Amino acid sequence: xxxxxxxxxxxxxxxxxxxxxxxxxxxxxxxxxxxxxxxxxxxxxxxxxxxxxxxxxxxxxxxxxxxxxxxxxxxxxxxxxxxxxxxxxxxxxxxxxxxxxxxxxxxxxxxxxxxxxxxxxxxxxxxxxxxxxxxxxxxxxxxxxxxx
Numbered sequence: 726x727x728x729x730x731x732x733x734x735x736x737x738x739x740x741x742x743x744x745x746x747x748x749x750x751x752x753x754x755x756x757x758x759x760x761x762x763x764x765x766x767x768x769x770x771x772x773x774x775x776x777x778x779x780x781x782x783x784x785x786x787x788x789x790x791x792x793x794x795x796x797x798x799x800x801x802x803x804x805x806x807x808x809x810x811x812x813x814x815x816x817x818x819x820x821x822x823x824x825x826x827x828x829x830x831x832x833x834x835x836x837x838x839x840x841x842x843x844x845x846x847x848x849x850x851x852x853x854x855x856x857x858x859x860x861x862x863x864x865x866x867x868x869x870x871x872x873x
Contacts, residue, residue, distance in 0.1 A: 728789035728870030732862045734840050739783050746775050782827050785839045787859055789870040794847065796837055796859050803828060805837065805857065811850050815871035817864040818846045826860075834858065847871065 784799040794812065797804040819842050820831075829836045838844060838860025845867045848856045861867050 727791075728787070728867065730861065730863050730866065731784055731786040732839060732841075732860070734783040738840075739779055742779055743772075743776055746779075782839060785837065785860065787861060787867055789867070794871065798839075807847065807849075807857070809871075812847055812871065813850045814848045815845050815868050817868050818844050818858060820844055820858060820860070831858065836860070845871065 781799050781802075786797050788795045788797075789809075791809065793809055794807045795804065820836065820838075822842060824831060824836055824838075826839050827837075834846075834856035836844070836858045838858070841860060841862055843862065843864040844858045844860040845864050846856050846858045859867070
């Protein structure tokens, strides 16, 4: 069964994260009516860097084919490919909101997610229980596509 699903962070949430993370250096002086020249070039650079990072991690596409499971963030990088033959099992899981977003090391494996608490944990054939958890807003569909 082929499966292709993209989960995206809402534009409102993304904008809020951007303003909160870099607003003090760039947005606040401009809103207060200060000339743009007063805004530090480093603050502008930091703002642009945060924008690129947030934007790149704002969508996660999961594709399942008969050969592999492929997970990629918005611009195709970072990307993870796992051969279907290397997957021992897949199950729906819930993870803590404290585990964050992006790519993180978690107990026994890795977590890839952008939003929400639902995901599918894929346990590898080799690696003594090593697993990857992929966050998704369609955990049942992904698990079913993987035969879980």
